[in-house]
Amino acid sequence: MARRMILNLGQWCSRIFGVECDKRTGPVYFALHKDKQTDQRGNELRQLFGDGKVYSFHVRCKDRIQRSKFDELLQNKLSSIPSDDCTIMEMSSFLPSVQQSFIKGFLLKLNSDNTITEKVVDELLRVDAVSVCSYVQDRDEVWWQQHLSPSEEGTVMSTRYCVIATGAPELHPSILNIINNDVFYSFEEAYNVLTECSDIIPESKAVLDLADQRIDLSETGKFPVIVIEGLDATGKTTLTESLKEAMNAALLRSPPHCLAPLRPRFDCEPPLIRRAFYALGNYITAGQIARESSKAPVIVDRYWHSTAAYAIATAVSGGVGNLPASRSEVYRWPKDLLPPSLVLLLTIDPEERQRRLRGRGLEQTREEAELEANHLFRQKVEEAYRRIEDPACVTVDASPSPDKVLQQVLLLIKNKCHL
Numbered sequence: 001m002a003r004r005m006i007l008n009l010g011q012w013c014s015r016i017f018g019v020e021c022d023k024r025t026g027p028v029y030f031a032l033h034k035d036k037q038t039d040q041r042g043n044e045l046r047q048l049f050g051d052g053k054v055y056s057f058h059v060r061c062k063d064r065i066q067r068s069k070f071d072e073l074l075q076n077k078l079s080s081i082p083s084d085d086c087t088i089m090e091m092s093s094f095l096p097s098v099q100q101s102f103i104k105g106f107l108l109k110l111n112s113d114n115t116i117t118e119k120v121v122d123e124l125l126r127v128d129a130v131s132v133c134s135y136v137q138d139r140d141e142v143w144w145q146q147h148l149s150p151s152e153e154g155t156v157m158s159t160r161y162c163v164i165a166t167g168a169p170e171l172h173p174s175i176l177n178i179i180n181n182d183v184f185y186s187f188e189e190a191y192n193v194l195t196e197c198s199d200i201i202p203e204s205k206a207v208l209d210l211a212d213q214r215i216d217l218s219e220t221g222k223f224p225v226i227v228i229e230g231l232d233a234t235g236k237t238t239l240t241e242s243l244k245e246a247m248n249a250a251l252l253r254s255p256p257h258c259l260a261p262l263r264p265r266f267d268c269e270p271p272l273i274r275r276a277f278y279a280l281g282n283y284i285t286a287g288q289i290a291r292e293s294s295k296a297p298v299i300v301d302r303y304w305h306s307t308a309a310y311a312i313a314t315a316v317s318g319g320v321g322n323l324p325a326s327r328s329e330v331y332r333w334p335k336d337l338l339p340p341s342l343v344l345l346l347t348i349d350p351e352e353r354q355r356r357l358r359g360r361g362l363e364q365t366r367e368e369a370e371l372e373a374n375h376l377f378r379q380k381v382e383e384a385y386r387r388i389e390d391p392a393c394v395t396v397d398a399s400p401s402p403d404k405v406l407q408q409v410l411l412l413i414k415n416k417c418h419l
């Protein structure tokens, strides 16, 4: 995929940086040059680096488990700065000619100098795995990126590169790493992640043991398997319980009940580890689906669509426009995961969903909180749901009463599954 990322940068190929400075206009991209460049397309750079001190941070660490932990540390440190004192923008960077070279970082613009911010910058400077840079103009108003490193006397400015604005690559950099880092397309890939983190997360061994004991059947039985998907509070639990009664069906969910005690532990982990946990949950549920569908219809409350949609929406910065295009390989069902007969995506308008969330009164999970705080994230989840294929979701308007939704869905299942 990196082949389509190559930009015309001349003979020297630096990292390309994309900063989400304005959700409406999309990222501003820049590259680095060893020599001074007079034609910088300065207006765009002034938008990024003008008006006050600017730092960028990203994690450089070969081990992906360590990298994901440092990413989390970096995000938590920066979010400790009062939002009035700074503007934090997501920054992605990649090497156009190197696969899997994408790294996620942040650009920090200080609205005012204060001790909290300087303290956070100084602390991050002392984390070996975190690369800190500042951006300054010389007397010719040419912008430079300077790499900073700590010293007893303060900070030392070492290597510096001339910053040049550049055009947008064809694909948003954040989609470069999705495959088997954010979304897992095989049991083995997800299993390997939890194996790699079992020394720092002892609970991983319990998950791996349950994954080893999963029912490993590759075919569903003769009865239909219907997955119910949708954002929180769209009515999945209500509908799946009614369908269980109405169809005398087995009701399963992903992650499966056997993983429920471990879920809060992994919900606190960075995306790489959290998604591997949910992915293994899908494979354990798949074995239960295969077994139960030989005896009766099976209803499943969330499955791979949830895992993939939330992972893609989290991994891709900015708005819906940055999502991988429809038909992209990231939306393809894993070849080794049992596919259901039908996937129904419950949709309701945001106001009704808010009302139902309040009515439910349950504690919000981290992702639910994110869904409410960030309508861009919610839009990306909904759009990612719709782009997943083989099987694709069939959208259901879940705003009528519970009974009307049930009747509508029973008719849909009858028609689609030829019951």
Ligand SMILES: Nc1nc2c(ncn2[C@H]2C[C@H](O)[C@@H](COP(=O)(O)OP(=O)(O)OP(=O)(O)O)O2)c(=O)[nH]1
Pocket (backbone or CB within 6 Å): 230, 231, 232, 233, 236, 237, 254, 255, 278, 279, 301, 302, 303, 306, 307, 308, 310, 311, 365, 367, 368
């Ligand atoms: N089940 C499931 N949830 C996921 C996954 N990835 C992210 N999530 C998010 C979706 C929700 O915001 C949150 C909780 O989802 P669940 O439906 O499993 O739990 P809960 O019963 O609290 O949510 P609900 O309101 O019934 O949809 O976790 C995944 O792979 N599977």
Ligand SMILES: Nc1ncnc2c1ncn2[C@@H]1O[C@H](COP(=O)(O)OP(=O)(O)O)[C@@H](O)[C@H]1O
Pocket (backbone or CB within 6 Å): 230, 231, 232, 233, 234, 235, 236, 237, 238, 239, 356, 357, 359, 360, 398, 399, 400, 401, 402, 403, 405
């Ligand atoms: N069709 C519906 N009409 C009105 N309220 C509903 C409907 N379906 C569910 N609810 C209510 O909305 C809240 C969330 O429903 P729930 O089934 O828990 O959704 P989910 O499992 O998708 O989070 C609950 O309080 C439930 O009683």
